[in-house]
Amino acid sequence: MSRDLDRLRREYARRSSADGRRYSLANPSHLYTVQRRQRATVGMLQRYGISLTGKRILEIGCGHGEILYEYLGYCAGSSQLHGSDLIFDRVEKTHVWLPQIPLTCADGQSLPYAASSFDLVLQYTVLTSILDDGIKRNLAAEMCRVVKPDGAIVWYDFWLNPTNPHAKGIRPPEIRWLFPGCDIHLRRVTLAPPITRLLIPPFWGIASLLENLRIFDTHYLALIRPKKT
Numbered sequence: 184m185s186r187d188l189d190r191l192r193r194e195y196a197r198r199s200s201a202d203g204r205r206y207s208l209a210n211p212s213h214l215y216t217v218q219r220r221q222r223a224t225v226g227m228l229q230r231y232g233i234s235l236t237g238k239r240i241l242e243i244g245c246g247h248g249e250i251l252y253e254y255l256g257y258c259a260g261s262s263q264l265h266g267s268d269l270i271f272d273r274v275e276k277t278h279v280w281l282p283q284i285p286l287t288c289a290d291g292q293s294l295p296y297a298a299s300s301f302d303l304v305l306q307y308t309v310l311t312s313i314l315d316d317g318i319k320r321n322l323a324a325e326m327c328r329v330v331k332p333d334g335a336i337v338w339y340d341f342w343l344n345p346t347n348p349h350a351k352g353i354r355p356p357e358i359r360w361l362f363p364g365c366d367i368h369l370r371r372v373t374l375a376p377p378i379t380r381l382l383i384p385p386f387w388g389i390a391s392l393l394e395n396l397r398i399f400d401t402h403y404l405a406l407i408r409p410k411k412t
Contacts, residue, residue: 212383216373219394220339221253223372223404228257231368231406233335235259238302242266243291243326244309248277251284254305265301267294292321294329302334310361311340311350323361327409336362338405341373358405366408373402 208214228235235257242250245266254264261283268274274288287295291309304326313319326336342352353361355369374394382390393399 212376212380215383215387215390216376216379219391220373220402220404221256223370224253224337224339225257227337227368227370227404227406231335233303233406235303237263239263239300240265240303240305241294241296241301241329242305242307243294243322244268244306244312245277245286246273248281248284250305250307251277251281265296267291291325292318294325296329298328299331299334300329302331304330304334304336306336307339308341311344311353314349314351320361327362327365330409332409334409336365336405336407338407339372339402341402342371343375343401353403355403358403358407362407364410366410368406370404371397371400371402372404373400375399375401 245268264284267287271288274286342354
Protein backbone atom coordinates (compact mmCIF):
# COMPACT_ATOMS: atom_id res chain seq x y z
CA MET A 184 0.00 0.00 0.00
CA SER A 185 2.80 2.44 0.90
CA ARG A 186 4.32 1.95 -2.57
CA ASP A 187 1.13 3.21 -4.19
CA LEU A 188 1.03 6.25 -1.89
CA ASP A 189 4.66 7.04 -2.78
CA ARG A 190 3.80 6.69 -6.48
CA LEU A 191 0.85 9.01 -5.95
CA ARG A 192 3.03 11.66 -4.31
CA ARG A 193 5.47 11.52 -7.25
CA GLU A 194 2.66 11.74 -9.78
CA TYR A 195 1.06 14.76 -8.08
CA ALA A 196 4.48 16.46 -7.99
CA ARG A 197 4.86 15.79 -11.72
CA ARG A 198 1.42 17.23 -12.46
CA SER A 199 2.19 20.35 -10.41
CA SER A 200 5.35 21.03 -12.41
CA ALA A 201 3.67 20.42 -15.79
CA ASP A 202 2.30 23.18 -18.01
CA GLY A 203 -0.91 24.37 -16.37
CA ARG A 204 -2.33 26.01 -19.50
CA ARG A 205 -4.51 22.99 -20.34
CA TYR A 206 -6.26 23.19 -16.95
CA SER A 207 -6.54 26.97 -16.76
CA LEU A 208 -9.92 28.69 -16.93
CA ALA A 209 -8.31 30.92 -19.56
CA ASN A 210 -8.38 27.84 -21.79
CA PRO A 211 -11.88 27.84 -23.40
CA SER A 212 -12.14 24.04 -23.57
CA HIS A 213 -11.34 23.63 -19.87
CA LEU A 214 -13.68 26.49 -19.00
CA TYR A 215 -16.45 24.68 -20.87
CA THR A 216 -15.78 21.44 -18.95
CA VAL A 217 -15.78 23.18 -15.57
CA GLN A 218 -18.95 25.15 -16.24
CA ARG A 219 -20.82 22.06 -17.45
CA ARG A 220 -19.71 20.12 -14.37
CA GLN A 221 -20.84 22.97 -12.11
CA ARG A 222 -24.23 23.07 -13.81
CA ALA A 223 -24.64 19.32 -13.35
CA THR A 224 -23.61 19.53 -9.69
CA VAL A 225 -26.03 22.33 -8.84
CA GLY A 226 -28.79 20.47 -10.66
CA MET A 227 -28.10 17.28 -8.71
CA LEU A 228 -28.07 19.06 -5.35
CA GLN A 229 -31.37 20.76 -6.18
CA ARG A 230 -32.91 17.53 -7.47
CA TYR A 231 -32.26 15.77 -4.16
CA GLY A 232 -33.19 18.73 -2.00
CA ILE A 233 -29.71 19.46 -0.64
CA SER A 234 -29.09 23.03 0.48
CA LEU A 235 -25.51 23.89 1.46
CA THR A 236 -26.48 26.68 3.86
CA GLY A 237 -25.12 25.86 7.31
CA LYS A 238 -23.79 22.48 6.18
CA ARG A 239 -20.38 21.12 7.20
CA ILE A 240 -18.55 20.02 4.07
CA LEU A 241 -15.26 18.13 3.67
CA GLU A 242 -13.32 17.60 0.45
CA ILE A 243 -10.98 14.61 0.36
CA GLY A 244 -7.90 15.29 -1.79
CA CYS A 245 -8.61 19.01 -2.01
CA GLY A 246 -5.48 19.69 -4.08
CA HIS A 247 -5.06 23.43 -4.70
CA GLY A 248 -8.58 24.30 -3.56
CA GLU A 249 -10.42 24.76 -6.86
CA ILE A 250 -13.41 22.64 -5.82
CA LEU A 251 -13.58 24.26 -2.38
CA TYR A 252 -13.71 27.62 -4.16
CA GLU A 253 -16.55 26.35 -6.36
CA TYR A 254 -18.55 25.36 -3.29
CA LEU A 255 -18.10 28.84 -1.86
CA GLY A 256 -19.90 29.96 -4.99
CA TYR A 257 -22.72 27.51 -4.19
CA CYS A 258 -23.33 29.45 -0.93
CA ALA A 259 -21.44 27.07 1.34
CA GLY A 260 -20.10 28.95 4.36
CA SER A 261 -16.31 29.36 4.43
CA SER A 262 -16.17 28.37 8.12
CA GLN A 263 -18.15 25.21 7.32
CA LEU A 264 -15.92 24.09 4.45
CA HIS A 265 -12.96 21.81 5.22
CA GLY A 266 -10.27 20.30 3.03
CA SER A 267 -7.74 17.50 3.43
CA ASP A 268 -4.89 16.42 1.15
CA LEU A 269 -2.01 13.96 1.24
CA ILE A 270 0.54 16.46 -0.12
CA PHE A 271 1.75 19.15 2.30
CA ASP A 272 2.80 21.60 -0.44
CA ARG A 273 -0.72 21.54 -1.89
CA VAL A 274 -2.23 22.20 1.52
CA GLU A 275 0.15 25.13 2.03
CA LYS A 276 -0.76 26.72 -1.31
CA THR A 277 -4.47 26.26 -0.69
CA HIS A 278 -4.14 27.87 2.73
CA VAL A 279 -2.53 30.94 1.15
CA TRP A 280 -5.35 31.18 -1.40
CA LEU A 281 -8.23 30.29 0.97
CA PRO A 282 -6.97 31.17 4.46
CA GLN A 283 -10.48 31.11 5.94
CA ILE A 284 -11.00 27.39 5.19
CA PRO A 285 -9.66 24.84 7.74
CA LEU A 286 -7.28 22.36 6.10
CA THR A 287 -5.45 19.23 7.16
CA CYS A 288 -2.60 17.25 5.64
CA ALA A 289 -3.54 13.62 6.08
CA ASP A 290 -3.72 10.20 4.51
CA GLY A 291 -7.36 9.76 3.51
CA GLN A 292 -7.30 6.26 5.01
CA SER A 293 -7.12 7.81 8.48
CA LEU A 294 -8.83 11.18 8.55
CA PRO A 295 -8.38 13.43 11.62
CA TYR A 296 -12.13 13.95 12.09
CA ALA A 297 -14.68 12.37 14.38
CA ALA A 298 -17.32 10.02 13.04
CA SER A 299 -20.47 11.64 11.59
CA SER A 300 -18.79 15.08 11.44
CA PHE A 301 -19.93 16.27 8.00
CA ASP A 302 -23.16 16.75 6.12
CA LEU A 303 -21.39 16.42 2.78
CA VAL A 304 -18.11 14.73 1.79
CA LEU A 305 -16.65 15.47 -1.65
CA GLN A 306 -14.51 13.21 -3.83
CA TYR A 307 -13.40 14.75 -7.12
CA THR A 308 -11.02 12.61 -9.27
CA VAL A 309 -9.17 11.17 -6.28
CA LEU A 310 -10.11 7.49 -6.28
CA THR A 311 -9.10 6.95 -9.92
CA SER A 312 -5.58 8.18 -9.11
CA ILE A 313 -5.18 5.26 -6.67
CA LEU A 314 -4.33 1.89 -8.21
CA ASP A 315 -4.34 -0.19 -5.02
CA ASP A 316 -7.82 -1.64 -4.35
CA GLY A 317 -7.19 -1.85 -0.61
CA ILE A 318 -6.38 1.86 -0.35
CA LYS A 319 -9.46 2.76 -2.41
CA ARG A 320 -11.67 0.66 -0.14
CA ASN A 321 -10.12 2.22 2.98
CA LEU A 322 -10.68 5.75 1.62
CA ALA A 323 -14.31 4.97 0.81
CA ALA A 324 -14.80 3.55 4.31
CA GLU A 325 -13.35 6.72 5.86
CA MET A 326 -15.69 8.89 3.81
CA CYS A 327 -18.61 6.82 5.07
CA ARG A 328 -17.31 7.08 8.64
CA VAL A 329 -17.07 10.88 8.73
CA VAL A 330 -20.34 11.62 6.88
CA LYS A 331 -23.49 11.96 8.96
CA PRO A 332 -26.13 9.22 8.72
CA ASP A 333 -28.45 11.66 6.95
CA GLY A 334 -25.62 13.22 4.90
CA ALA A 335 -24.21 12.39 1.46
CA ILE A 336 -21.03 11.87 -0.52
CA VAL A 337 -20.61 13.73 -3.83
CA TRP A 338 -18.58 11.68 -6.31
CA TYR A 339 -17.10 13.08 -9.53
CA ASP A 340 -14.64 10.83 -11.28
CA PHE A 341 -14.00 9.27 -14.65
CA TRP A 342 -14.85 5.78 -15.81
CA LEU A 343 -12.63 5.90 -18.90
CA ASN A 344 -9.12 7.32 -19.34
CA PRO A 345 -7.11 4.81 -21.38
CA THR A 346 -4.12 7.08 -22.06
CA ASN A 347 -3.10 7.71 -18.43
CA PRO A 348 -1.08 4.86 -16.85
CA HIS A 349 -1.22 6.59 -13.45
CA ALA A 350 -5.00 6.38 -13.20
CA LYS A 351 -7.67 3.73 -13.56
CA GLY A 352 -11.28 4.45 -14.43
CA ILE A 353 -14.00 3.37 -12.02
CA ARG A 354 -17.31 2.06 -13.36
CA PRO A 355 -20.63 1.77 -11.49
CA PRO A 356 -20.11 -1.83 -10.25
CA GLU A 357 -16.85 -0.76 -8.56
CA ILE A 358 -18.50 2.33 -7.06
CA ARG A 359 -21.13 0.02 -5.54
CA TRP A 360 -18.36 -2.28 -4.29
CA LEU A 361 -16.59 0.66 -2.66
CA PHE A 362 -19.78 1.86 -0.95
CA PRO A 363 -21.71 -1.28 0.05
CA GLY A 364 -25.08 -0.69 1.66
CA CYS A 365 -25.40 2.86 0.27
CA ASP A 366 -28.01 4.39 -2.01
CA ILE A 367 -26.16 5.53 -5.13
CA HIS A 368 -27.58 7.87 -7.76
CA LEU A 369 -25.40 8.09 -10.89
CA ARG A 370 -25.35 10.34 -13.92
CA ARG A 371 -22.81 10.29 -16.72
CA VAL A 372 -21.35 13.76 -17.44
CA THR A 373 -18.38 15.58 -19.04
CA LEU A 374 -17.71 15.30 -22.73
CA ALA A 375 -14.46 13.44 -23.43
CA PRO A 376 -11.66 16.03 -23.13
CA PRO A 377 -10.05 15.24 -26.53
CA ILE A 378 -13.41 15.91 -28.20
CA THR A 379 -13.93 19.07 -26.15
CA ARG A 380 -10.51 20.40 -27.17
CA LEU A 381 -11.40 19.84 -30.83
CA LEU A 382 -14.80 21.55 -30.63
CA ILE A 383 -14.23 24.45 -28.21
CA PRO A 384 -14.25 27.38 -28.84
CA PRO A 385 -15.71 27.30 -32.37
CA PHE A 386 -18.50 24.77 -31.82
CA TRP A 387 -19.98 25.26 -28.32
CA GLY A 388 -23.45 24.15 -29.45
CA ILE A 389 -22.20 20.90 -30.98
CA ALA A 390 -20.18 20.14 -27.83
CA SER A 391 -23.27 20.64 -25.67
CA LEU A 392 -25.32 18.41 -27.95
CA LEU A 393 -22.76 15.61 -27.84
CA GLU A 394 -22.45 15.86 -24.07
CA ASN A 395 -26.21 15.61 -23.66
CA LEU A 396 -26.16 12.35 -25.64
CA ARG A 397 -24.03 10.86 -22.79
CA ILE A 398 -22.34 8.25 -25.01
CA PHE A 399 -19.17 10.37 -25.31
CA ASP A 400 -19.09 11.38 -21.61
CA THR A 401 -16.18 10.12 -19.54
CA HIS A 402 -17.17 10.83 -15.93
CA TYR A 403 -19.82 9.92 -13.41
CA LEU A 404 -21.39 12.44 -11.07
CA ALA A 405 -22.94 10.59 -8.16
CA LEU A 406 -24.76 11.22 -4.93
CA ILE A 407 -24.04 8.48 -2.40
CA ARG A 408 -26.13 8.23 0.75
CA PRO A 409 -25.84 5.81 3.67
CA LYS A 410 -28.93 3.64 3.82
CA LYS A 411 -31.13 4.51 6.75
CA THR A 412 -31.46 1.64 9.21
